[in-house]
Amino acid sequence: MEQSVITRVGEGLSAGRDSATQYDPRYDPLVSPGPGHGKQYAPTYWAATAGTPPPDDGPITKDIDVDVAIIGAGYTGLATALCLAREHGIKAVVLEANKTSWGCSSRNGGQGQNASGRLSRSQWIERWGKDVALKMHDEIQEGFDNFKSLVAEIDCDPQPGGHFLIAHRPRMMDKLAAEAKVWKDVFGYPSELIDQATLRREYVNDCEAAGALHEPEGIGIHALKLAYGYLRLAREAGARVHPASPVIGWETINGIHHLRTPGGIVRARSVGIATGAYTAPDLHPSLTSRVMPILSNSMVTRPLTQQEIAACNFRTTQVLTDTRTLRFYYRFLPDNRLQIGSRSAITGADAPNPRHYELLIEGMGRKFPALRGVQIDYSWWGWVDVSHDMMPRVCQPDPKQSVFYALGYGGNGVSYSQQAGRRLAERIAGKGSKQMLPIFTSPLPGHPFAPFRRIGQRMLYQLYFRRDEKP
Numbered sequence: 001m002e003q004s005v006i007t008r009v010g011e012g013l014s015a016g017r018d019s020a021t022q023y024d025p026r027y028d029p030l031v032s033p034g035p036g037h038g039k040q041y042a043p044t045y046w047a048a049t050a051g052t053p054p055p056d057d058g059p060i061t062k063d064i065d066v067d068v069a070i071i072g073a074g075y076t077g078l079a080t081a082l083c084l085a086r087e088h089g090i091k092a093v094v095l096e097a098n099k100t101s102w103g104c105s106s107r108n109g110g111q112g113q114n115a116s117g118r119l120s121r122s123q124w125i126e127r128w129g130k131d132v133a134l135k136m137h138d139e140i141q142e143g144f145d146n147f148k149s150l151v152a153e154i155d156c157d158p159q160p161g162g163h164f165l166i167a168h169r170p171r172m173m174d175k176l177a178a179e180a181k182v183w184k185d186v187f188g189y190p191s192e193l194i195d196q197a198t199l200r201r202e203y204v205n206d207c208e209a210a211g212a213l214h215e216p217e218g219i220g221i222h223a224l225k226l227a228y229g230y231l232r233l234a235r236e237a238g239a240r241v242h243p244a245s246p247v248i249g250w251e252t253i254n255g256i257h258h259l260r261t262p263g264g265i266v267r268a269r270s271v272g273i274a275t276g277a278y279t280a281p282d283l284h285p286s287l288t289s290r291v292m293p294i295l296s297n298s299m300v301t302r303p304l305t306q307q308e309i310a311a312c313n314f315r316t317t318q319v320l321t322d323t324r325t326l327r328f329y330y331r332f333l334p335d336n337r338l339q340i341g342s343r344s345a346i347t348g349a350d351a352p353n354p355r356h357y358e359l360l361i362e363g364m365g366r367k368f369p370a371l372r373g374v375q376i377d378y379s380w381w382g383w384v385d386v387s388h389d390m391m392p393r394v395c396q397p398d399p400k401q402s403v404f405y406a407l408g409y410g411g412n413g414v415s416y417s418q419q420a421g422r423r424l425a426e427r428i429a430g431k432g433s434k435q436m437l438p439i440f441t442s443p444l445p446g447h448p449f450a451p452f453r454r455i456g457q458r459m460l461y462q463l464y465f466r467r468d469e470k471p
């Protein structure tokens, strides 16, 4: 029997629930005062299937003094707390506005890739030169290896084997070949170019695909089970994690940070900010207009029939992305569903507009015509933290202040966020002096026309769309 369609506009609201804690589909980090207080998860496939959450430490209920407070309990905040406890003997307190990993970490596509930020390896060389690019590759690879170790500790439905970067047009095959050559010649990173017929026959019958580049690193995971695993490990190591405890005021008195939450003031010697795209405009001056929140839409179909699976030839369960700038990311899930995501609205107010949903449906139908009209069981969206130079930062923006942050992964944070947490923990513990890469030594850049960024984004989306869809 067909399961009922989850509301297309991603509302997921249930009658009678306290309206203050209801999920707000129109939330927009650039205009909302903050991410909320004790809000429900977005109506994601992950939230519906993650099972019982592990215990947490409940909301803050009184004033407390701590050595280290981390703001945000997504992958970054939880990984920071875990590394602080395991590797530096520091038992941090994590403050989360809503439920654990309510932001990106419960809404993503679950694609752990050997990457971070939006730049390719050849773009690293253009930006920083070969020597720095090589060190960056080592950092990302080390992060991916650490990610694999953590995934092995956590029950999060891993789908390993690598990543297919799928050419959505024949003209993209030359670009993939050029990138593969740089990977091999400069970085010693192996990959394989796969022609159209082999891809469609052996791996997946994506009807737009002209071929693909396959890299050996890449793991699909259950997004919220991974977060729950981080939560459990962090608490077992001695961290405390407080949901429904948004930081709504911040004063620094004699070097001590007074973080005001609805239940009490947390006085901390050091603060790590791990709020991703959900950073309120006035949380801390070092982050004002430093991150551009970009919406991404995601959906999951009902379990597919054997005929549909055969028509799409889903022989691989590895993670898939295509070569569009406004890219699609997709994967055949362990319970025979398809997850697929791509661009969304510009503003939170426009996010529930059905045309963004229709765009994703249409994209799915072009790739997999057999799935046209298939029931969508889950539909949601979330804000991605894109930095103005397309690369993340883990840094201490002002050496005179014991304030640190890690964010700006640009939609590539599932794996690197735990390494960023590790680096953030080193910095907070006073052991970050060997971190010499540009992503560690400079703060997130600002934007000269910050109030007008969305006008620019709108124009860029039109340009990218025309360029992407050209035959």
Ligand SMILES: Cc1cc2nc3c(=O)[nH]c(=O)nc-3n(C[C@H](O)[C@H](O)[C@H](O)COP(=O)(O)OP(=O)(O)OC[C@H]3O[C@@H](n4cnc5c(N)ncnc54)[C@H](O)[C@@H]3O)c2cc1C
Pocket: 034, 035, 071, 072, 073, 074, 075, 076, 077, 095, 096, 097, 098, 099, 100, 101, 102, 103, 104, 105, 106, 107, 108, 109, 110, 111, 112, 113, 245, 246, 247, 248, 274, 275, 276, 277, 278, 279, 280, 283, 296, 297, 298, 329, 341, 381, 382, 383, 384, 406, 407, 409, 410, 411, 412, 413, 414, 415, 417
């Ligand atoms: C739809 C979507 C699809 C994605 N797909 C992928 C993918 O397939 N692969 C990939 O690598 N990356 C993907 N990403 C990006 C990835 O999810 C993130 O990079 C990663 O989860 C980063 O986690 P984080 O901990 O830095 O931030 P988040 O998980 O967003 O956590 C930040 C937390 O801070 C909390 N917070 C904010 N302000 C306050 C405050 N004042 N007080 C207390 N708490 C506060 C928020 O409530 C939030 O829970 C996707 C993102 C989205 C939105």
